[in-house]
Amino acid sequence: MVKEKNILIKGGRVIDPEKRKESVVDIFIKDGIVEKIDKNIGTAGGGTEVIDAAGLVVSPGFVDMHVHLRDPGFEDEETVESGALAAVKGGITTVACMPNTNPPIDSEHAVKYIMEKSHDVACRVLPVAAMTKGQKGRSITEMGLLSQAGAVGFSDDGKCVADARLMYEVMRYSIQFGLPLILHEEDLRMSECGLVHEGKYSTILGLEGISRLSDDLMIARDIMLAQRSEAKIHITHLSTAGGVEMIGKAKKKGIDITCDVTPHHLFFDDSVLTTFNTNFKVKPPIRSSEDREALVEGVKSGVIDAVASDHAPHLDTEKNTTFKEAEFGTIGLETLFSASFTKLCLKENMSLPELIALITCGPAKILNIDAGKIEKGKTANITIIDNEAEKSIKREDFISKSKNSAFIGQMLSGKIVYTISKGKLAYINR
Amino acid sequence: MLSKKSLLDIESLDLEDIKLILSNTDSFLEISKREVKKVPTLRGKTVFNLFFEVSTRTKTSFEIAAKRLSADIINFSAAASSIRKGESVVDTLKTILSMKVDIIIIRHSDSGTARMIDGFVNVPVINAGDGKHQHPTQALLDLYTIKKRFGDFKGLKVAIVGDFIDSRVARSDISLFEKMGMDITIVSPTMFLPEDFSELKVRYQIDDVIEDCDILYMLRMQFERQDRKFYPSIMEYNRFLGLDMERLKRMKQGSIVMHPGPVNRGIEISDEVMDVGGKLAERVVIEEQVTYGVAVRMAILYLILG
Amino acid sequence: MEKTQILSENDIDRVVKRISHEILERNKGSESLVFIGVQKRGVPLANRIAENIGKFERTSLKTGKLDIAFYRDDIGKNLKPGVQITDIPFDIEGKNVILVDDVLYTGRTVRAALDAIIDFGRPRSIQLVVLIDRGHRELPIRADYVGKNLPTSRSEAVEVRLKETDDVDSVTLVKNKE
Numbered sequence: 001m002v003k004e005k006n007i008l009i010k011g012g013r014v015i016d017p018e019k020r021k022e023s024v025v026d027i028f029i030k031d032g033i034v035e036k037i038d039k040n041i042g043t044a045g046g047g048t049e050v051i052d053a054a055g056l057v058v059s060p061g062f063v064d065m066h067v068h069l070r071d072p073g074f075e076d077e078e079t080v081e082s083g084a085l086a087a088v089k090g091g092i093t094t095v096a097c098m099p100n101t102n103p104p105i106d107s108e109h110a111v112k113y114i115m116e117k118s119h120d121v122a123c124r125v126l127p128v129a130a131m132t133k134g135q136k137g138r139s140i141t142e143m144g145l146l147s148q149a150g151a152v153g154f155s156d157d158g159k160c161v162a163d164a165r166l167m168y169e170v171m172r173y174s175i176q177f178g179l180p181l182i183l184h185e186e187d188l189r190m191s192e193c194g195l196v197h198e199g200k201y202s203t204i205l206g207l208e209g210i211s212r213l214s215d216d217l218m219i220a221r222d223i224m225l226a227q228r229s230e231a232k233i234h235i236t237h238l239s240t241a242g243g244v245e246m247i248g249k250a251k252k253k254g255i256d257i258t259c260d261v262t263p264h265h266l267f268f269d270d271s272v273l274t275t276f277n278t279n280f281k282v283k284p285p286i287r288s289s290e291d292r293e294a295l296v297e298g299v300k301s302g303v304i305d306a307v308a309s310d311h312a313p314h315l316d317t318e319k320n321t322t323f324k325e326a327e328f329g330t331i332g333l334e335t336l337f338s339a340s341f342t343k344l345c346l347k348e349n350m351s352l353p354e355l356i357a358l359i360t361c362g363p364a365k366i367l368n369i370d371a372g373k374i375e376k377g378k379t380a381n382i383t384i385i386d387n388e389a390e391k392s393i394k395r396e397d398f399i400s401k402s403k404n405s406a407f408i409g410q411m412l413s414g415k416i417v418y419t420i421s422k423g424k425l426a427y428i429n430r
Numbered sequence: 431m432l433s434k435k436s437l438l439d440i441e442s443l444d445l446e447d448i449k450l451i452l453s454n455t456d457s458f459l460e461i462s463k464r465e466v467k468k469v470p471t472l473r474g475k476t477v478f479n480l481f482f483e484v485s486t487r488t489k490t491s492f493e494i495a496a497k498r499l500s501a502d503i504i505n506f507s508a509a510a511s512s513i514r515k516g517e518s519v520v521d522t523l524k525t526i527l528s529m530k531v532d533i534i535i536i537r538h539s540d541s542g543t544a545r546m547i548d549g550f551v552n553v554p555v556i557n558a559g560d561g562k563h564q565h566p567t568q569a570l571l572d573l574y575t576i577k578k579r580f581g582d583f584k585g586l587k588v589a590i591v592g593d594f595i596d597s598r599v600a601r602s603d604i605s606l607f608e609k610m611g612m613d614i615t616i617v618s619p620t621m622f623l624p625e626d627f628s629e630l631k632v633r634y635q636i637d638d639v640i641e642d643c644d645i646l647y648m649l650r651m652q653f654e655r656q657d658r659k660f661y662p663s664i665m666e667y668n669r670f671l672g673l674d675m676e677r678l679k680r681m682k683q684g685s686i687v688m689h690p691g692p693v694n695r696g697i698e699i700s701d702e703v704m705d706v707g708g709k710l711a712e713r714v715v716i717e718e719q720v721t722y723g724v725a726v727r728m729a730i731l732y733l734i735l736g
Numbered sequence: 737m738e739k740t741q742i743l744s745e746n747d748i749d750r751v752v753k754r755i756s757h758e759i760l761e762r763n764k765g766s767e768s769l770v771f772i773g774v775q776k777r778g779v780p781l782a783n784r785i786a787e788n789i790g791k792f793e794r795t796s797l798k799t800g801k802l803d804i805a806f807y808r809d810d811i812g813k814n815l816k817p818g819v820q821i822t823d824i825p826f827d828i829e830g831k832n833v834i835l836v837d838d839v840l841y842t843g844r845t846v847r848a849a850l851d852a853i854i855d856f857g858r859p860r861s862i863q864l865v866v867l868i869d870r871g872h873r874e875l876p877i878r879a880d881y882v883g884k885n886l887p888t889s890r891s892e893a894v895e896v897r898l899k900e901t902d903d904v905d906s907v908t909l910v911k912n913k914e
Binding site for chain 3 (some may be wrong): 453454457459460461464465466468469470471493499
């Protein structure tokens, strides 16, 4: 067994996102485990990799709870391996991957497939299993067997369960297994044929619109169902002001509900569509500036619990075509931090520990996993950031198999310098 | 004699009725052990088996009971498809009444039908299962089985496992067992529970009750007749609600396993458990239930018509 | 209500002994005998007789209990006085069955008992023992061994009490005042 090199991180601004605090301390990692966190740890013998982190931010490794790895079935777009490499480049050490693969992750052996792959790749990959068989929205998956096999949540992401009775039974059944239902909220009839946000720009540009109602109707429905059933639900990739408002009210009522937002929904509004750049074609659509402001407010006020990329890889052939034909989605693993940091901290004056909480302990708590903190005695998952560094994002920069990023051409701050994943150095960019 | 003319549900039985039925069953059980399993008690009486729903066990059980009492029995099966609902039940009844029968035993797929028929005829009616509502003779034979094993009822812990919401057996058993002072827990997936079950003691997985219960009552789980219940799969059912050898071994000393029959082998109870031999076989009383079923039905017929 | 004692404890004892000898005489020994008592007081009487004979013959005799509730011909017309157990743990095929009851009245109870016994098998003979024969037969039934003949009127009742069931041995005639 090859022993991991010991690592000593010296003099960095270590963030504790749970306590929203930071302090300048050293971290010593022995055999992949965090052994000591203290001021001025002397070098512990030879064979130790010393990282001079003076002036750098030292954070727990990030947790991205909404990622599409396209594996099995669409390995041209991404695989568990390539996705994990892209993740650690983005400072992410734990990924929850969505089940809309081919075959979908709706059976015990499919969950086990992901669990096994997770052992061998650059970061930890946790499977989210399907809520309905084949994600067809007609019958419930073997939630008990899937949770025993290792699923961390259930989702039909990509689709929404239209049958309210079925959704209700899914919620009631899920409670005994203690896993969250991660809900993609879209009324498929309202959004039919829609390509972008229904608003001023869709009209000007002659593109079919998706009304806010598509999201809001389902959010309202599922809040009511959750209230009655007492299920634990998580609304993912929130896009509307209405959604923020309803979830805020629901939380006050004591309903067990959480939600996340993507960096691209925080960063952009529908004015970017004028170029017809298909990397802005996403679901739910990028909406108006009012919605964007409401989402930012939602993050600041705590209604929104996490930021997740909704990393959605697509081949060039799927994106380099007319706006109508292009597939929905943008990649996001490698820009999760820099896009969120640039928008929330630099533009909206949010504190760094607060931002980091949204991509570490926030999602970890939702998924009820042991992640998102730097703790003595636990495996080291640490990300070191140069938050002063600025970069203009280019297509060539991406190591994901797919290059459909909405951030190409943007100037983003916050560079990932080191990622320590599963106790070893997985990415270096000094 | 029973306090009411007909046996439609458990609710209308009082404790005296129940005691009377149980004590009479002892005698009828003895008759079933004789060489000549017959007594002339109901000679000349005509029993009408009016079964709108397919059933072999209950129908045969009533038939044997009637014949052992020397009564004449007429069997009427109406395949559901050949009869339009509601109207034809009444027409059928008119025909039966003009044949001058002494008692009608009714099974129908719609809840409340036994009561409807009771209101229509002037002979006693025994409910052999009406839709999802009640199956009182099953509950009584279950109670008798428990009596033979435990003697007394007070404080016995019963776990009823399976599709609760669709089960007339569960409803009748719960009414009856509660009357007798037993402690009942229902183990059922959420799809088979009512929206509000705050009045019941409920668990979702069989492991929660297996080491604690005195009586494990397994209900029949039908995957075909689902009507929008959405239960995932047989494998999921086996893992969380099924009775297999490992669970059978964990049950406490003196506890028993019951089932109204017929058992779906491999679904609610594994083949291994059904075929178990030796000491563990004593725990499974399913065949005894069938034996006692005839005696209980003899007692009921005797107490109503005798 | 007027009560007159007909048989005392000692009287009953003497009667039982006498009948036991009569049975032995008529059957030339006890080999083929089995005893069936009609519930409920026929049962202790049958046991006493069987015990007596057993002592004389230095052997033990088989006794059984019979409840005739299901063989009555007046079903539906009176309240059930509670069913007691039937337990005949031996084969009656080819045996001389000694059927024992406390009081012989209309004969309907004995008729029902005969029906029941035939359902258990084919005995060589059935002989009837009664403690009291009070007359008023409605069927052609007669007892082979009688403890005491007691002419009564229909308005009177014969109360038999035995230690095994009632703590005391006595037979009393109860007259209802008009």
